[in-house]
Amino acid sequence: MKTLNIRTQKKDEIKDITDTVEEYVQQSKNDSGMCILFVSHTTCAITTADLDPGTDLDFLNALRAIQPDLNYRHPHDPEHAPDHILSSLIGPSLVIPYTNRRLLLGIWQRIVLVELDGPRQRTVQISCL
Known part of the structure; x- marks a missing residue:
């Protein structure tokens, strides 16, 4: 297992970690298998996306647009309750198959x-099975 430490710079941000994950898969002892990623936080998430110029901002804007304007009851900090909800909707984990030590991502993924x-x-755990 590998731990990735990722420093974000903005309130809302998309960080591409594909190259780092691919490097880990290339060092795997198995030619084929599943790459499992898990982010151990409740206000960020992990997924796949198309990263053509501007699509990261489109994705973040769409997330904030679906966020309801409610009176949140989060006892620690109601201001970031929507962050918890949005990260849960996206999810904390991802599983990607690989073969010949290459991730089987789509051409734009x-x-x-x-x-x-x-x-x-942020911390992301990566494991290959």
Whole structure:
């Protein structure tokens, strides 16, 4: 297992981690298998996305647009309750198959960390099975 430490710079941000994950898969002892990623936080998430210019901002804007304007009851900080909800909708984990030590991503797919409460130091666990 490998731990990635990722520093985000903005409140809302998309960080492309595909190249780092691919490097880990290339060092795997198995030619084929599943690459499992898990982000151990409740205000960021992990998914795949198309990263043509501007699509990261489109994705973040769409997330904020679906966020309801409610009176949140989060006891610690109601201001970031929506961040918890949005990160849960996206999810904390991702499983990607690989063969010949190459991720089987679509041509435009990139693996991204979705920061919703930055800037922060984030941790992603990677394992190949």
